[in-house]
Amino acid sequence: MKRVVITGAGTVNALGLTxxxxxxxxxxxxxxxxxxxxxxxxxxxxxxxxxxxxxxxxAHFNRQQLSLYDRFTQFTLIAAREALAQAGLEFSGELAAKSGVVLGNSGGGMTTLDENYRSVYEEGKNRVHPFVVPKLMNNAAASHVSMEFNLKGPSFTVSTACASSNHAMSQAFQMVHGGLAPVMITGGSESMLCFGGVKAWEGLRVMSKDACRPFSANRNGMVQGEGAGVFVFEDYDHARKRGAEILAEVVGFAMTSDASDIVMPSKNGAARAIAGALHDAKLNPQDVGYINAHGTGTAANDKTECAAVADVFGAHADRLMISSTKSMHGHCIGGTGAIELLACIMALRDGVIAPTIGYEEPDPECALDVVPNEAREAKVDVALSNAFAFGGLNSVLALRGV
Structure with missing residues (x-):
């Protein structure tokens, strides 16, 4: 089996365009x-x-391209360009034939959908643009990445709500790990911040009107975000041979299903995913120094996730750092796991732990070190990234520093 390393990273989100x-x-x-x-x-x-x-x-796309690219696709392409520029890869010949792209996305082209529903139902128009369907389809971003960078290997989109990115990156990891592809472009994106997208989420009554405060006793809901995170997953030997800079190593993953409720999270399902990632990566609980939590800021998620972490790590849970960067960049749904992987890479490479901002009151049901409000310098060898989605679909990735 091949070792899998990350040689490029790119992003667009509310915190930064790089x-x-x-x-x-x-x-x-x-x-x-x-x-x-x-x-x-x-x-x-x-x-x-x-x-x-x-x-x-x-500034990034011409008029013809914009007729084909929804906002989520635009974010993805810009992030992919940054990631591949850092990796220093160009695809031709056998490398192009075997390399591919797996991206996560939940809602597809929500902005395109919203604009065209408005055009037909509110403005009474009888025609829409001929490219509406290819613009709004969930796989549009993956397809355009494959076309822009000449990726002719396995390419597809994974749609599992808030776990989409982690599921996509897990699939990409498997493909490189098993020797199916030497390089995979992976991550995820989302852009649901339009009238219809936010109105739909309002109906769930899980949204905060003022702030995202994960793990804080006075938390009152999640806050939507948008953006993309894209990474180059590469066979370690292939990367080393060409002298590529290695950002981190992906050492394992796990995916589980709660099989219980469409919206309420399960401690057992989350715990099995965390424990499964450790087992796949051949890690002991005490090897892990940092967890980027799913940490949505809802009462149900935060206490369930903390209970799952406590179950898996036992006494070591008190020595773990666990933070939710959703407090800063919001919940980017299908793109959230990819954006959050950046915090894991920062912990491993730079020894900086991203904080959980907005933390105001301790919650006895979230009695872990949540790195409240300020970043922290700490040496970390192994980090986990958690993603737990509606539908009871869980995915956890394990990364090691190099």
Whole structure:
């Protein structure tokens, strides 16, 4: 089996339009959540989110491309360009034939959908653009990445709600680990911050009107975000042979299903995913120094996740650092696990643990070291990234420093 390393990373999110900007914001504990800006936002009960502002799509894409690229695809392509520029890879010949792309996405082209429903139902138009379907389909981003970078190997999209990115990256890991592909482009993206997207989430009554405060006793719900995270997963020998910079090693993963409830999380399902990732990576609980939590800021998720961590790690749970960066960049749904993987890489490479900002009151049901409000310097050899989705679908990735 092949060792799998990360040789490139890219992102677009509310904290920054590049990886360096995002990591700087995480180190500073900066909040990317603010007032939403789009048509009819005043009709919503929830008017905050981690929206990507100061984003000029025309600086990156021409008019013909914009007719094909929904906002989630735009984010993905920009992040992929950053990741591949860092990796220093170009795809041709056998490398192109075997390399592919697996991305996570939950809602597809929600902005395109919203705009065209408005056009037909509100404005009474009888025609829509001929490229509406290829623009809004969930696999649009993966397809355009494959076309832009000449990736002719296995390419597809994984859609498992909030675990989409972690499931996608797990699949990419398997493909490189098993020798199916020497390189896989992977991660995920989401852009649901439009009127219809936020209105749908309002109906669940899990949204906060003021802030995302994971693990804090006075937390009152999640906050939506948007963005993309894209990575280059590469065969270690292939990367070493060409002298590539290695950001981290992916050493294991696990996926489980709660098989119990469509929205309520299960401690047992989460614990089995965490323990499974440790087993797959041949790690002991005491090897882990940091966990990037799913940490949505809802009462149900946070206490369930903390209970699962306590079950798996036992006495070592008190020595773990566990933080939720959703407090800064919001819950980016299908793209959230990919953006959060950046915090794991920062912990392993730079020895900086991203904080859980907005933490105000200790909760006895979340009695772990949640790195409250300020980043922390600490040496970490192994990090986990948790993702637990509606539908009871769980995915955990294990990373090691190099």
């Amino acid at each position: 990886v360096p900007d995002t990591l700087e914001a995480m180190r500073e504990g900066r909040c990317g959540i603010g007032q939403l800006a789009f048509q009819d936002v005043e009709r919503l009960s929830i008017q905050i989110g981690a929206q990507v502002h100061e984003f000029d799509e025309t």
